[in-house]
Amino acid sequence: MSIRNPDTYIKDLVAQNHHFASVLHFFGISFYKYPDNRLEEVCQLKGLDIQVVLNSLKNVLVQAKTETQSTLKDLPIEVILSYLKKTHKSFIRHKLPFISDMIKNISPEYFDLPDIAKDLKFIFPLFVEDFIKHIYEEEKIHFGYIERLNHALNYDVNAYTLFNDLRENSITNILLEHKEEDDEMKGIRDLTNNYFLQENSGLYTRTVYLELKNFEEDLKKHAYIENEILYPKAKGIENKVSNRLHSFAKLN
Numbered sequence: 001m002s003i004r005n006p007d008t009y010i011k012d013l014v015a016q017n018h019h020f021a022s023v024l025h026f027f028g029i030s031f032y033k034y035p036d037n038r039l040e041e042v043c044q045l046k047g048l049d050i051q052v053v054l055n056s057l058k059n060v061l062v063q064a065k066t067e068t069q070s071t072l073k074d075l076p077i078e079v080i081l082s083y084l085k086k087t088h089k090s091f092i093r094h095k096l097p098f099i100s101d102m103i104k105n106i107s108p109e110y111f112d113l114p115d116i117a118k119d120l121k122f123i124f125p126l127f128v129e130d131f132i133k134h135i136y137e138e139e140k141i142h143f144g145y146i147e148r149l150n151h152a153l154n155y156d157v158n159a160y161t162l163f164n165d166l167r168e169n170s171i172t173n174i175l176l177e178h179k180e181e182d183d184e185m186k187g188i189r190d191l192t193n194n195y196f197l198q199e200n201s202g203l204y205t206r207t208v209y210l211e212l213k214n215f216e217e218d219l220k221k222h223a224y225i226e227n228e229i230l231y232p233k234a235k236g237i238e239n240k241v242s243n244r245l246h247s248f249a250k251l252n
């Protein structure tokens, strides 16, 4: 069996790699609705070009290997910000809707843990709501401040406005607050006993747990970039801008 093969059953494809479930979701194919159909059949049913679907499935394997953290460190802050915003978008537009859809559609006949399913259906939408709020505030308030600092470093800005901005905001405080909010998935991790799977767990349970676990890993990597790369770099810019403002004040 290979992903080059349009004859592959949907259930075998997802069992091979749980990431394929999210690619199929992107094309409007819920894997749990077509487990015993072949990929080619489902593509025909949905009016999809099989080659495009197969290429996307292959791409997911390549993407998983790409490591970005080490190279980001040396890039300008505006590139780091745009990378983080792109990741936010991918969380909100692709990953979360896919996991939400799976959790919402858990049914007892194909999910082995009925009690956990009930709690997951309740707790996951609450987590999503909090998470979206986090992203919204982060981009608007924190990233917004960093963008203004970076602008002040490179262009002439009004000294009075800048003085007030520096007085009202602080990268040190933003970072402290951000680190406190770090463990957003604790409730879900505890509920699922650290995403613990039995050897005989079914495909649906396995895919939900692996996707949740993977999402938490993605969030950790994302928070690492923010805490260890973005904010320290922003602190450096804040210091420079503040020093420059003080020397300007002394001259006047």
Ligand SMILES: [Fe+2]
Pocket: 084, 088, 135, 138, 222, 226
């Ligand atoms: Fe973020």
Ligand SMILES: [Fe+2]
Pocket: 134, 138, 178, 223, 226
């Ligand atoms: Fe964040």
